[in-house]
Amino acid sequence: MLLELIQGTEGGGLIIIQDSIHYSGRTLLMSFIKAALKRDEVVHLLAFELHEEELKHELGHSCLQRLKFHNAFHDPLGWNENPPFTVHQFITSELDSLLTSNQHSKPVTLVIDSFSFILRHLSPSAVCKTLQQLKKGGAVKTTLGLLHSDMHHRNMVGSICHLATSVLTVAPGHQCHEAVAKTIRRAKSGKISQAVERFSISDDMTVKVQSKPVPVGSGQGEAGDAEVDPTANLTFNLRLSDQERQAKEKLALPFVFSKEKKSALLRPVPGSGRILYEPDANDDYDQEDPDDDLDI
Known part of the structure; x- marks a missing residue:
C-alpha cells in the first residue's frame, strides 16, 4: 500500500x-x-x-x-x-x-x-x-x-x-x-x-x-x-481464582428457591387458598344483577 x-x-x-x-x-x-x-x-x-x-x-x-x-x-x-x-x-x-x-x-x-x-x-x-x-x-x-x-x-x-x-x-x-x-x-x-x-x-x-x-x-x-490490557493497572481485581469461583457457585442466592423450598410452597394445605364471604344483613345483593349497586 x-x-x-x-x-x-x-x-x-x-x-x-x-x-x-x-x-x-x-x-x-x-x-x-x-x-x-x-x-x-x-x-x-x-x-x-x-x-x-x-x-x-x-x-x-x-x-x-x-x-x-x-x-x-x-x-x-x-x-x-x-x-x-x-x-x-x-x-x-x-x-x-x-x-x-x-x-x-x-x-x-x-x-x-x-x-x-x-x-x-x-x-x-x-x-x-x-x-x-x-x-x-x-x-x-x-x-x-x-x-x-x-x-x-x-x-x-x-x-x-x-x-x-x-x-x-x-x-x-x-x-x-x-x-x-x-x-x-x-x-x-x-x-x-x-x-x-x-x-x-x-x-x-x-x-x-x-x-x-x-x-x-x-x-x-x-x-x-499489540492491544493493551485495560484491566492491567486497576486497583481492584476483576478476575476470580478457582477457589473464589467454587465458593460463588455454592452460594445460595436469595431469589433462587431450592427444590425443598419450592416443593413446600407448592404442596397443597387443607383450607388454604379459599375465600369465605358471609353476607351482612345490610348487604343489598341481587343474584340476577350483581352490579346493581354500581349505578351504571
Whole structure:
C-alpha cells in the first residue's frame, strides 16, 4: 500500500504523513517528491522548514530545477517587504493564483513540508477549510503534507487526518535502517483499508518495502501494535481464582428457591387458598344483577 501511494496509483487526494520525535517523516516526504517528479508531474513545494540547499542535497540539482519552490523558510510571517511566501497565504484564493500562474496540462502535486507550522499560526478551522477546498479538485491532483503529531492536541490531529484520503503514520523499526508505516486509506466508496509495512529508504530516496502489508487486526503486526490490557493497572481485581469461583457457585442466592423450598410452597394445605364471604344483613345483593349497586 505504501508503494502504491508513492507511485501515484491510488488516484491522488490528500495524503498526510504523521511523524514524531521518535522518527522523522521528512525523508519519506522527499521520496514522494522525487517519485512525482519522475512521473513528470508539476510539483509545488511550500517550504516552511526546508532550506533550498537542503533540498538540493537531498534531491539533486536536476530535480530542484523542475520543482516549483515557494520559499517560506526565510520570512514565514511576512515581517520583511515582499516576502516570497508567508503562512497567511495558505488560503484557497492565494493558492489557486499560485498554482495556476503557469499554464500547463500536467497533473499538479502540492507539497506542504510542515502542516504543524501552519497550525501554529492559523486556526484549525481555517486550515481544514482550505484543505477541504483543495480536495474537491481543480488545479491540484494530490496534496501531500507532513504533520508532527506530537506537537498538537490529538483532537486537532484527528480533525486534520479526518479530511485525508490517506494517512501514513511512521515509527522507528527494530533495526536502525528500517521504519514502520501504518497506512489508512479511504476509498471513494467509503471503504477503509489499513496495513502495516516495514520499509527502508536508500540514498537515492527510493523506498523499499521489507515485508508484505499486514492488515491491521490480523494479529501479525508489530509488537508495539499489540492491544493493551485495560484491566492491567486497576486497583481492584476483576478476575476470580478457582477457589473464589467454587465458593460463588455454592452460594445460595436469595431469589433462587431450592427444590425443598419450592416443593413446600407448592404442596397443597387443607383450607388454604379459599375465600369465605358471609353476607351482612345490610348487604343489598341481587343474584340476577350483581352490579346493581354500581349505578351504571
